[in-house]
Amino acid sequence: MVPISPLRPHSRKHRRRRRSLRKGRMISPRRRLVTVWGILIVTMFGLSAKLAHLQLVQGANLKALAQAQQEIYTAPRAARRPMVDRQGNVLAVDRIVYAVYAHPAIFNRRPGKVAEALAPALEKSADGLLREFAIQETGIKLATDISEEQAERIRQLRLDGIELIASQRRFYPQQALFSQLVGYINIDGEATTGLEYSLEEQLRYPASETDNQRWSLLKPDTATKDNLRLQLTIDSRLQRVAQRKLEETVIAHSAKRGALIVMDARDGAILSMAMTPTYDPNRYYEAKVEQFKNWTVSDMYEPGSTFKPINVAIALQEDTIGPDDYVYDEGRLQYDEWTIQNNDYASVGGRGSLSITDVLRHSSNVGMVHIMETLQRSTYYEWLSRLGLGEITGIELPAESPGQLKSRGQFVNSAVEAATTSFGQGFSMTPIQLVQLHGSLANGGKLVTPHVVRGLVNAENELQWQPPRPTPQQVFDPETTGRVIQMMEAVVATGSGEAAQLSDYRIAGKTGTSQKANEFGEYGEERITSFVGVLPADSPRYVILAVIDEPYGEDAYGGSVAAPLVKAVVESLVVLEGVPPLN
Amino acid sequence: MALAFKIDPDAQAASRRRHLYAADSKFDPRTAQRNHQVTLLPQVPQPAQRVSVVADDEISRVTELPKKKPQLPLWLTILVRLQQGSTLITGGLVAAALVIYSWTVYVDKMVVRTYLQLEALRAENQQVTTANETLKHNIAQQAAEAGAGLNSFHPKRAIFLDSAPTRLPSSFTEVDEAASDDKSASDEVRATMPYPLGY
Numbered sequence: 001m002v003p004i005s006p007l008r009p010h011s012r013k014h015r016r017r018r019r020s021l022r023k024g025r026m027i028s029p030r031r032r033l034v035t036v037w038g039i040l041i042v043t044m045f046g047l048s049a050k051l052a053h054l055q056l057v058q059g060a061n062l063k064a065l066a067q068a069q070q071e072i073y074t075a076p077r078a079a080r081r082p083m084v085d086r087q088g089n090v091l092a093v094d095r096i097v098y099a100v101y102a103h104p105a106i107f108n109r110r111p112g113k114v115a116e117a118l119a120p121a122l123e124k125s126a127d128g129l130l131r132e133f134a135i136q137e138t139g140i141k142l143a144t145d146i147s148e149e150q151a152e153r154i155r156q157l158r159l160d161g162i163e164l165i166a167s168q169r170r171f172y173p174q175q176a177l178f179s180q181l182v183g184y185i186n187i188d189g190e191a192t193t194g195l196e197y198s199l200e201e202q203l204r205y206p207a208s209e210t211d212n213q214r215w216s217l218l219k220p221d222t223a224t225k226d227n228l229r230l231q232l233t234i235d236s237r238l239q240r241v242a243q244r245k246l247e248e249t250v251i252a253h254s255a256k257r258g259a260l261i262v263m264d265a266r267d268g269a270i271l272s273m274a275m276t277p278t279y280d281p282n283r284y285y286e287a288k289v290e291q292f293k294n295w296t297v298s299d300m301y302e303p304g305s306t307f308k309p310i311n312v313a314i315a316l317q318e319d320t321i322g323p324d325d326y327v328y329d330e331g332r333l334q335y336d337e338w339t340i341q342n343n344d345y346a347s348v349g350g351r352g353s354l355s356i357t358d359v360l361r362h363s364s365n366v367g368m369v370h371i372m373e374t375l376q377r378s379t380y381y382e383w384l385s386r387l388g389l390g391e392i393t394g395i396e397l398p399a400e401s402p403g404q405l406k407s408r409g410q411f412v413n414s415a416v417e418a419a420t421t422s423f424g425q426g427f428s429m430t431p432i433q434l435v436q437l438h439g440s441l442a443n444g445g446k447l448v449t450p451h452v453v454r455g456l457v458n459a460e461n462e463l464q465w466q467p468p469r470p471t472p473q474q475v476f477d478p479e480t481t482g483r484v485i486q487m488m489e490a491v492v493a494t495g496s497g498e499a500a501q502l503s504d505y506r507i508a509g510k511t512g513t514s515q516k517a518n519e520f521g522e523y524g525e526e527r528i529t530s531f532v533g534v535l536p537a538d539s540p541r542y543v544i545l546a547v548i549d550e551p552y553g554e555d556a557y558g559g560s561v562a563a564p565l566v567k568a569v570v571e572s573l574v575v576l577e578g579v580p581p582l583n
Numbered sequence: 584m585a586l587a588f589k590i591d592p593d594a595q596a597a598s599r600r601r602h603l604y605a606a607d608s609k610f611d612p613r614t615a616q617r618n619h620q621v622t623l624l625p626q627v628p629q630p631a632q633r634v635s636v637v638a639d640d641e642i643s644r645v646t647e648l649p650k651k652k653p654q655l656p657l658w659l660t661i662l663v664r665l666q667q668g669s670t671l672i673t674g675g676l677v678a679a680a681l682v683i684y685s686w687t688v689y690v691d692k693m694v695v696r697t698y699l700q701l702e703a704l705r706a707e708n709q710q711v712t713t714a715n716e717t718l719k720h721n722i723a724q725q726a727a728e729a730g731a732g733l734n735s736f737h738p739k740r741a742i743f744l745d746s747a748p749t750r751l752p753s754s755f756t757e758v759d760e761a762a763s764d765d766k767s768a769s770d771e772v773r774a775t776m777p778y779p780l781g782y
Contacts, residue, residue, distance in 0.1 A: 072695060072698075072699065074698075074699070074702050075702055075706055077702075077705075078705075078709070082712075089716065089719065090712055090713075090716045093709065093712060093713060093716070094709065095709060095710075095713050096706060096709065096710070148710050171713055173713060173716030173717045173719070173720050174716070174720050175720060177720075225705075240723060240727065241735065241736065244727055502738070503739075504738065505738070571735075571736060571737050571738060572735065572736035572737075574738050574741075575736040575737065575738055575740075575741045576736065578743065580743040580745075581738055581743065
């Protein structure tokens with residue numbers, strides 16, 4: 001019998017297994033451990049290999065995929081800041097416009113039906129569109145400069161194969177009113193004229209990486225478009241009035257062109273700068289090339305009699321004459337081969353003894369010659385240089401011409417040069433420079449810088465940036481300028497500027513009619529008429545200059561052509577600026 | 584105490600017989616007795632049987648085994664506590680990490696959505712501005728034409744007023760001449776009218 005231990009197992013199955021296992025392979029614990037370890041190591045290596053494969057082999061592809069997933073396409077953003085006028089009316093702003101492309105390969109209807117549906121939205125004929133569809137299979141440009149409303153209508157049609165591509169385009173809501181001031185942007189987004197060109201650095205938004213219309217979370221757009229606008233000092237209500245009246249005058253006298261400038265003499269801010277002929281910057285391609293330039297800053301002319309008050313101020317400041325002195329007016333003078341005579345010499349002849357005020361009132365050339373003869377020519381030349389003749393005024397508009405003054409030697413050595421300069425001929429300046437000089441008479445003797453730009457303002461109208469300007473220099477004493485303004489008031493009250501009178505207002509002014517030099521360098525038949533007004537005469541504040549180039553007719557003088565224009569503008573100016581009448 | 588073995592001779596013999604004979608199933612002690620063919624094995628030494636070892640005087644009481652846990656050394660205890668604490672902290676950190684991660688995803692989504700809203704608002708602002716300005720210009724142009732029946736500016740048709748000196752809002756009942764001389768007092772005086780008068 002088999003000796004049995006009392007601790008024997010109970011079940012028969014277990015007994016059998018124990019017997020079979022006893023035959024051979026029993027896996028030791030160590031082997032089990034090694035197996036598990038081996039499996040884990042192999043798995044680890046497998047994962048590393050997959051990681052290496054993903055990163056090194058497919059890395060670039062996956063990164064591109066991820067980037068494409070994370071970036072969002074945004075609408076094109078404005079490239080330039082808007083321009084606003086003194087009241088905040090927008091003069092230039094970016095606007096989303098669409099270009100319409102057709103891809104006939106993916107039309108889901110017959111091309112005829114598509115053309116019929118599109119024709120009213122694009123304002124073209126259906127037959128024309130059908131012919132365009134036949135050109136090629138994809139990428140036919142049907143129209144550009146489609147506005148948002150038109151684009152919405154086209155989208156409502158739900159046509160396959162019609163694509164709208166957005167872009168930003170500069171838009172000028174005021175059309176032809178500010179065109180020479182503001183300039184225009186051409187189809188490539190470049191500016192060549194006006195403030196769009198000269199202040200491009202301030203107008204452009206700072207460039208950011210997302211200008212290509214893709215915005216990514218990983219590179220958020222930190223250079224956000226700010227809300228700054230370029231504010232001008234121009235008042236668009238006054239500009240509208242000035243432009244209309246100027247155009248009426250130019251048409252009435254069949255003149256070649258005209259300009260009207262209104263400046264605030266205290267700081268040089270220009271309230272209105274109207275020019276004709278003008279163009280619509282939204283359709284700049286329809287304009288003639290000579291209309292693009294702002295001729296008040298880039299074209300020179302001989303100021304003529306409008307320069308006489310400044311000469312009188314020089315003489316009074318130098319104390320070579322007194323305000324109550326008298327000069328003798330012969331009516332005609334001879335300098336070697338040149339003859340100098342008054343405008344009305346043929347009818348009136350010499351006037352005899354005249355006061356300084358009368359010299360201005362009758363605009364006597366010979367009287368002016370005698371007044372300026374009291375000055376030494378070198379002193380006179382120094383004064384002209386100090387007043388800035390032959391230099392630019394520093395206005396922000398581009399292409400400013402500096403004016404022409406004869407050289408010092410030529411001026412000092414020749415008596416006739418000083419003589420012609422004393423009545424405003426023989427040298428040239430731009431209209432804006434004449435405004436600056438009369439502004440110095442108006443504001444008590446300071447030579448201010450005329451400017452059209454107030455600066456960059458934010459939404460609360462706070463100034464964030466101002467263009468740099470030199471401090472105004474004092475050139476005359478206030479007593480001198482006060483006396484000259486009194487004399488100019490007499491010109492309007494009883495002199496050649498009577499057409500500029502406005503009841504209940506004291507206006508000071510001076511007319512000017514100068515001959516234009518023709519292409520041979522001689523004085524021809526054509527004239528350029530002007531009138532400069534200073535308002536109100538008791539405490540001068542505004543300077544208005546009207547220049548009409550080549551008015552038709554023998555009786556076209558500053559007093560008859562330009563002075564009524566100034567009066568019409570002054571009527572609106574006093575109301576808009578709140579200048580009260582005398583009573 | 585004295586050890587005592589309880590031996591039951593009869594029980595011992597009976598159990599021996601049972602052991603000896605029960606292994607062989609063919610053998611039946613009752614029939615074996617009849618046959619007288621019993622073959623007794625030689626006496627094998629008896630394995631010791633389990634007996635209770637008790638003291639003579641304590642045989643009625645039951646003593647329990649000590650239930651105390653085995654005493655671990657101090658460093659092991661500290662280690663165990665450390666492990667438990669760090670497990671808790673890890674669990675908390677994992678939960679916090681998940682929360683922060685999901686929050687960043689939410690924030691990103693919100694940023695994208697808000698940015699698209701901002702762009703849409705900007706475009707709308709542009710559109711409204713241009714439409715407004717075009718309208719203003721058209722109206723001004725129409726007004727300027729002669730047939731519109733509107734008058735242009737002229738000082739005879741305008742009323743010129745001197746601007747009033749600026750005053751601070753004051754009580755309706757008091758006439759603040761005295762207060763306006765004293766600037767600090769007028770700063771403290773506030774409008775006591777709850778609503779503006781209807782002029």
